[in-house]
Amino acid sequence: MTFELIVFYLFSAILVASATMVITRRNPVHSALFLVLAFFSCAAIWMLAEAEFLAIVLVLVYVGAVMVLFLFVVMMLDIDVATMKAGFIRYLPVGLLVTLAMLIEIFLVVGADNFGLDKFPSPAPAAADYNNTESLGNVLYTAYMYQFELAAVILLVAIIAAIGLTLRKRSGTEVRQQDPSRQVKVKKGPDRVRLVKMEAQD
Amino acid sequence: MDALIGFWEWLGENFLLAQILIKIVAIVAPLMLCVAYFTYAERKIIGYMQVRIGPNRVGPKGWLQPIADAVKLMFKEIVIPSKANKALFLIAPMLTLGPALAAWAVFPFQEGMVLADINAGLLYILAMTSVGVYGVIIAGWASNSKYAFLGGLRSAAQIVSYEIAMGFALVGVLVAAGSLNLGEIVRAQQGEGGLFNWFWLPLLPLFVIYFVSGVAETNRAPFDVAEGESEIVAGFHVDYSGMPFAVFFLGEYANMILVSALTALLFMGGWLSPLPASWVEGVPLLGDGMHWMFAKTALFGFFFLWLRATFPRYRYDQIMRLGWKVFIPITIVWILVVGLAVVYQLPWWFD
Numbered sequence: 001m002t003f004e005l006i007v008f009y010l011f012s013a014i015l016v017a018s019a020t021m022v023i024t025r026r027n028p029v030h031s032a033l034f035l036v037l038a039f040f041s042c043a044a045i046w047m048l049a050e051a052e053f054l055a056i057v058l059v060l061v062y063v064g065a066v067m068v069l070f071l072f073v074v075m076m077l078d079i080d081v082a083t084m085k086a087g088f089i090r091y092l093p094v095g096l097l098v099t100l101a102m103l104i105e106i107f108l109v110v111g112a113d114n115f116g117l118d119k120f121p122s123p124a125p126a127a128a129d130y131n132n133t134e135s136l137g138n139v140l141y142t143a144y145m146y147q148f149e150l151a152a153v154i155l156l157v158a159i160i161a162a163i164g165l166t167l168r169k170r171s172g173t174e175v176r177q178q179d180p181s182r183q184v185k186v187k188k189g190p191d192r193v194r195l196v197k198m199e200a201q202d
Numbered sequence: 203m204d205a206l207i208g209f210w211e212w213l214g215e216n217f218l219l220a221q222i223l224i225k226i227v228a229i230v231a232p233l234m235l236c237v238a239y240f241t242y243a244e245r246k247i248i249g250y251m252q253v254r255i256g257p258n259r260v261g262p263k264g265w266l267q268p269i270a271d272a273v274k275l276m277f278k279e280i281v282i283p284s285k286a287n288k289a290l291f292l293i294a295p296m297l298t299l300g301p302a303l304a305a306w307a308v309f310p311f312q313e314g315m316v317l318a319d320i321n322a323g324l325l326y327i328l329a330m331t332s333v334g335v336y337g338v339i340i341a342g343w344a345s346n347s348k349y350a351f352l353g354g355l356r357s358a359a360q361i362v363s364y365e366i367a368m369g370f371a372l373v374g375v376l377v378a379a380g381s382l383n384l385g386e387i388v389r390a391q392q393g394e395g396g397l398f399n400w401f402w403l404p405l406l407p408l409f410v411i412y413f414v415s416g417v418a419e420t421n422r423a424p425f426d427v428a429e430g431e432s433e434i435v436a437g438f439h440v441d442y443s444g445m446p447f448a449v450f451f452l453g454e455y456a457n458m459i460l461v462s463a464l465t466a467l468l469f470m471g472g473w474l475s476p477l478p479a480s481w482v483e484g485v486p487l488l489g490d491g492m493h494w495m496f497a498k499t500a501l502f503g504f505f506f507l508w509l510r511a512t513f514p515r516y517r518y519d520q521i522m523r524l525g526w527k528v529f530i531p532i533t534i535v536w537i538l539v540v541g542l543a544v545v546y547q548l549p550w551w552f553d
Contacts, residue, residue, distance in 0.1 A: 029343060033290075036336070056325045064332025065362055068339065072358050075343050075351070131321045133382055180523045 008048055015041040028074045036067050050126055053133045225317050229306050237455040238268035244507050251511040278444035283346060286441065290344035295446045298337030298453030305330040305460055310385045312473045312492040323384040324372055327464065328365075331419065334457060335361040338421070338428060338438045341450070345441040353437025356518065357421055357428035363525040364418040370533035371412040374405050374540045375468045378552070388472035395550065397476035402469040404543065404551045407536045409469040411529050413502065416461035418521070420454060422506055424513035425521055432515075458506050459499065466498035 018041065021034040039062045046055035126132075140148055170177075186192050213221045242257065242264070249256025257264040282288055308323040310316035320326060335358060342354015376382055378401055379390040393399030402409045418425040429437040439450050466472060473495045475488060482488035516524070547553045 033340070052320070052322055053325070056322055056329050060325065060329040060332055064329060064335075065365065068332075068335055068358050068362050071336075071339055072355065075339075075355070133322050133325075178519065180520050181527075184520070 004048065008045065011041045011044040011048070015045065028077065029071065032067065032071045032074050035070075036063055039063050039067065050130075051132060053136055222317070226307075229309075229317060230303055233303070233306065233456065233459070234452070236459055237452050238272065240455050240459060240503060241271070241451070242268045243503075244510075247504070247507045248511045251508075272448065275444055275448040280444040280446060281441070283441050285346045287344040287346070290340050291441075292446060294337045294341035294344060295442070295449035295453065296337070297340060298334055299449050299456065301330045301334040302453050302456040302460060308384060309463065309467070310388065310472065311495055313385070313490070315492070316385060319383070319385060322382045324376055324382045324387070327384075328369060328372060331457070331460070332361075332365055334453070337450070337453065341442070342438040345438070347441055349434040349436075349440050350438050352434050353428045353440070356434075357438060360421070360425065360428065360521060360525075361419055363522060364415040364529075367411055367525055367529035367533055368415040368419060370530065370537060371405075371408040371415065372468070374408040374533065374537050375401060377537065377540050377544060378405060380544075384467060384472075387468060388474065391471045392474060393551075394478050394480070396478040396481075397471065399551065400469065400471040400474070401551075404548070405469060405536070405540065407532050408540075409465070411533055412469065413461070413465050413505070415525075415529065416465065417506065417509060418525070420457045420461060420506075422454075422458065423510035424516050426515060427518050427521065459503060462502035462506065463495070463499040465502045466495060470498050472498075 015038055018034045018037040022031045022038065025031045025034065039058060043055040043058045043063075046052075046058065210221070213224075245267070246256040246264070257267040260266040260270045282291055305327050307318045308316065308320055308326050310319070338357040338361075339354045342350045342352075342357070345351070375387060379387040381387060381390070391400045421428045427437075429439075431437075434440075439447060442450060471494075473490055473492055475482060475490045475494055477488055479489070487493065544552050
């Protein structure tokens with residue numbers, strides 16, 4: 001067993017264990033934190049596959065931004081565990097059946113028959129001066145330019161749609177609103193302070 | 203001396219792991235000492251700015267004050283609130299300190315003096331600093347106190363917002379340097395013009411935005427609403443005492459030093475001398491070297507303290523407005539400007 005293999009199995013074990021914890025923990029905050037651990041171990045496995053750019057971006061985007069917002073929402077939710085657990089036994093057979101079907105499908109598609117070592121031999125390790133980021137950029141902005149820009153446009157549409165869905169204009173005099181841009185425009189002189197000369201009193 | 207160098211090379215050939223461990227200690231131990239004396243410097247400098255003397259009782263001129271503080275915190279009782287989530291409560295401080303120290307792994311102190319010279323160094327640092335927010339969020343949640351919880355939520359929203367502006371500022375740097383490797387970024391700032399060749403001039407808006415976002419990311423005044431002692435007591439670490447509190451403190455100051463050092467590295471030429479190389483040929487200390495790196499870092503560290511002594515705390519909606527409506531649009535426009543300058547090889551910096 002080489003060192004690489006030991007590292008791979010170590011992180012795979014952590015990944016599978018934490019993924020199991022995500023769906024079995026009762027506390028949703030614990031689940032979210034185990035999902036963070038799962039992302040981390042996944043990044044480590046990608047690092048092992050010499051995909052350091054993707055590994056670091058996984059940590060940066062999913063752990064650093066997406067999961068923070070996720071945690072933010074989950075921490076504020078008041079989830080009633082009892083209602084969520086209700087009917088667990090009743091739905092268990094259906095759930096198991098669906099899981100089994102999905103498992104078989106996954107094995108048929110990405111199993112050893114299609115992606116075995118004889119079909120895809122492991123690539124030779126890259127040289128020390130090989131730059132993962134640079135080669136990815138070279139492909140992304142030439143061969144896959146069209147797909148890349150399509151993805152960008154779809155994301156932009158999603159952002160605008162999300163803002164459009166949540167944007168609501170509240171009007172009327174009963175709604176007290178602050179407009180920071182008007183507040184910061186206030187000048188020190190006439191807008192805010194008025195100096196008044198007064199006679200001294202005794 | 204020769205024997206020592208020989209031993210070092212022998213160690214690298216036979217016990218690489220031991221050599222790496224020695225290097226890590228050589229970075230972390232001085233860093234911890236810097237953190238300790240940074241707290242002392244903060245109290246002294248803010249003291250003088252407020253026409254007070256600051257700590258002057260422990261040791262000559264109060265120099266042993268940080269040691270006394272550390273010893274006091276170490277022997278204090280660790281109080282864990284009875285309804286707190288014990289495991290997460292104790293993990294949270296480590297999650298603040300860990301990434302703050304791990305980020306130093308790719309930091310070049312001088313030409314060739316770096317623990318791990320990786321290609322995607324800048325991305326790694328960005329990833330590590332973004333992980334640090336978990337300590338604050340988990341601390342806020344695990345304390346089971348509403349003040350701590352509010353502090354954690356504020357900090358999460360603030361850090362996620364300013365990370366975008368910070369990331370865009372770094373995109374400008376990597377476009378200008380053409381590399382993600384921190385050593386390459388410094389070498390790209392080398393030139394006959396001395397300090398006018400550094401990136402602070404062509405990337406001036408990004409430079410300012412990076413530093414201000416860094417202040418916001420580390421939850422320092424005037425962006426310290428996560429602590430906000432006047433409204434939410436002490437924010438996320440209200441229930442912490444003794445050593446866990448000390449670890450939070452260490453993490454915060456280590457992060458401050460990291461942001462200062464990164465600003466110096468990315469925009470102020472890192473270890474490069476501000477004087478043109480032809481002027482200082484053979485003059486000791488004026489040429490390129492690690493001491494310039496430390497001097498620049500100390501300067502930006504001083505800015506952190508200066509900001510804290512000068513500005514009142516921002517209101518929360520103003521913080522959000524500054525991040526989203528001011529910083530992010532400016533960075534996007536300036537990335538375009540930098541891109542054009544690089545494409546058309548603007549003389550002096552990019553030719």
